[in-house]
Amino acid sequence: MSTEDTREEELKGVGCSRKRKEDPRFIQGKGNYVDDVKLPGMLVGKVVRSPYAHAKIVSINKEAALALPGVHAVLTAEDLKPLGLHWMPTLAGDVCAVLADEKVSFQYQEVAFVIADNRYIAVDGADLVEVEYEELPVVVDPHHAMDADAAIVRDDLVGKDEAGQGSRKHNNHIFNWDVGDKDATDRAFESAEVTVKQKMINHRVHASPLETCGCVASFDKVKGDMTVYMTSQAPHIVRTVITLLSGIPESKVRVIAPDIGGGFGNKVGIYPGYVCAIVASIVLGRPVKWIEDRIENLSTTAFARDYHMEGELAADKDGKIKALRVNVLADHGAFNTHAQPTKWPAGLFSICTGSYDIPVAYANVDGVFTNKAPGGVSYRCSFRVTEAVYVVERMIDVLAQKIGMDPAEIRMKNFIQPEQFPYQSALGWEYDSGNYPAALKKVMEAVDYEGLRKEQAEKKARGEIMGIGLCTFTEIVGAGPSKACDILGVGMFDSAEIRIHPTGSAIARMGTISQGQGHETTYAQIIATELGLSSDDIQIEEGDTDTAPYGLGTYGSRTTPVGGAATVKAARKIREKARKIAAHLLEVSENDLEWDVDQFRVVGSPDQAKSMKEIAWAAYNNVPDGMEMGLEAVDYYDPPNFTFPFGAYLAVVDIDKFTGVTTIRRFYALDDCGTRINPMIIEGQVHGGLNEGYAVAMGQELPYDTEGNLLGNTFMDYFWPTMVETPKWELDYTVTPSPHHPMGAKGVAESPHVGSIPCFSNAINDAFMQFGAEKHIDMPHNAFRVWKTLQEMGLNKD
């Protein structure tokens, strides 16, 4: 190994499977989560929730609760009204009740907030709050939300012809959003040789992070400062919202997102519990903690999906796709609190043309209110991308079945080709880079695809049921260019600030916030490679709005594409200053210097060099005339485009025809996320995403009965796979860098979730298609539902 290689290795920079810097404190119980925060004089709040999905509040009697020793206050909408805080704006232009105002619109809705000395008394106090309800008819099925005689979910919007996202046509209608050339698409369908149409549901699920949501709000009455520790994926925007809601100057609001035990989109929004704790702290002048229990988390804080889709493809008889049409009915629950960039009521759903060269397309989405919990956040995916990928990846299989073509062959036939990048999609995106045929080919060779199909046929002959699922997805992440994306008017840039200390170690702060992704490890690797300093000497801090530069946070796989790019840019600003200092020290022209791993050296005279450490020291005592001292830089990065990671996945399933139990025999996942920063962390991310995708496809569900009661809101029913259920994952990769990202990285965390769900579903559907199943089978593919299909098709016999 050359010395250069050794020096490079010692940096532990980009490409190094460096161990996670966070793990020693996590595995030793030394993390610091919101519920670990204990402040002097701290009180605890408990939310009183509605047992009904839709009911008028006749009366609320707080007396018994207030009489309980240790209870300090009970807040209701009446108490918040004078402050104008009984309702709050949502990210989607709607409003959401903080505490129910005259009526409740979903089961478990927040009705009152009891503040007490400790959690035990708070819960006892909540039990003593007497609420009298008068039940109202409910809207549970979104397909009947816009019936003429449907109950009205939102009295506050009656007579309003818009709810923040364009015009609406019914009291329970929220918005209509469409994209694409409708007429051209219709014409393509009219003249097509083959068309297929299929309804499918991306059912309501919950991201269910290990740590539930919570906060500690602490208002200092003397200084007028508000400090909030919060489980937030976007602390800076939360600070702005707190200022907008409370009128406290932003300079006096400090939001701290400490260690976070998983977010997956569940911790993007601002929830009534947070607002209640903040108000309670202002009113009482003491810190107030609010932490959800598991039932509250699953029942109220932001579900995902609930997209009822109808996909259509037009093609010629050889399987070349001519057009795509998708109609969606989106169930947003009782308030439109979905978390998307402001201008995107259906998020980035228009990525639904997928990895295929489809000449024309049209997508149309209607959002409706129902008497169910509000939400519609992304669950480990960029805004509605899972839904989009699901519909196109299922539809291409439906088309393949219709014309009798192999699912791999039809994909190969329709892929956007490598030379077509940058590729303009029919629905308006510019895909940055990709090589889809190479990815699928690599997977097919690795698993012996033909051999698997042969085995499947042999098994079928023996009455055994095996399914093979493919998914060749394209993601859209890294929101996003400020010309297209904002949250409450703030552009979706992100930031990094790097400061090099005199002895050559560094601290860097970003506007993002890790929830388990390992930012402390990977950001340091980026800086290490850019600046030639060991990543072990680079400290990363995020999540404290008093110290970190403003950023839009971590969700939608935006950290690497946006925050990572800001980090590279900031580091390069430092390197340019370092070059000037080196030139000064070496008494040569800047142009005579070249960067070499961890030093600037004189071209043609490699012994003449100054290491970054030497330059750092000089930055504090010996800089060129006219240069300011110090070595630091900030960058606010507004990306020119999204990034488009992709992958090719394959699942092999065996179905026990008597019980409906599905065994995932193989799962081969090839991901292309561009430049790979830490392969070990990528593998961990992919494992996590595949596990979640497996959970969603095979079991997770938030089911409601006809009265709007949520049936499965504990971990007894809500499917969290343990290591026993978790399949073995086989991982692979290709590298197609993003041309517009300063280091070519695209982001990876969400691909495995987005890509695996349709892959599992395609495998189950494939298993039944070979036995002549004619209709698509919806998720979740749990044993009971699979058995019902077996039973209907008469396959569960010896």
Next chain:
Amino acid sequence: MIPGNFEYHAPTSLADALALLGQYGDEAKIIAGGHSLLPMMKLRFAEPEHLIDINGISELRGIREEGGMIKIGAMTTENQLIASEILWDKCPLIPTAAKLIADPQVRNRGTIGGDIAHGDPGNDHPAIMLALGASFVLAGPDGERTVPADGFFLGTYYTQLEEGEIMTEIQVPVPPAGSGYGFSKLKRKTGDFATAAAAVQLQLNGDSCTQINIALTNVGPCSFKASDAAAHLTGKVIDDALISEAAEKAMADCDPSEDLRGNIEYKTSMAGEMVRRAIRSALSNAKGE
């Protein structure tokens, strides 16, 4: 998910526990592993004023063989059952099934007596005990009585255990040579209760089945023996056709309720499938296969 107030008692002898139970009557609940009681208390479905923790009573733990009986202290944990050489040697149905109960954390603290005495149709030991023809020793203010498992389970959370009584011991007749056992359980995931489960204990004389018990979990208001199914097989050389007929008879005895695990039809069908599988494995290990 915070329980109401209660007073906690931790007696170290059975006599003290019985005295406390006598003193507080129906205001008290005995806590063993607590895996059923504590969730109910956290949801405030159960709000006992007194909790009598019998984990500190060492006389209630342990496994021994005595006079053709295996005697298991009621507070013996699932992991102790799984680790027991006596049980693997003499009565492998119990540790085989215990390995499929809940998860390692629960098995570390959950007890056989608690599992039985709670009377939950989702618990597995009741069916195992019915299959093994076990008896239960119940201690009360007036001394001990021994009742057979057969007839002990009366309904959901409803058994022959009377107010003031504590289950102290489980007695299982050592199965004779030529015995076979089987336990089949379908569950959605580790830690879940069974969608359906079946326990089978049988004896062969040559190829002929001289005696068989078939008992089921979570497909009725309480665990029960599928007696018609057993009668159909007794005295016969069991083949696939007979197994299927027996499963049909067992299914006729099922009365499950619908929940997210499945509807009545599915659960009944799964009960039949678990019976088929448990009989097959019992036959194969009786034959030494």
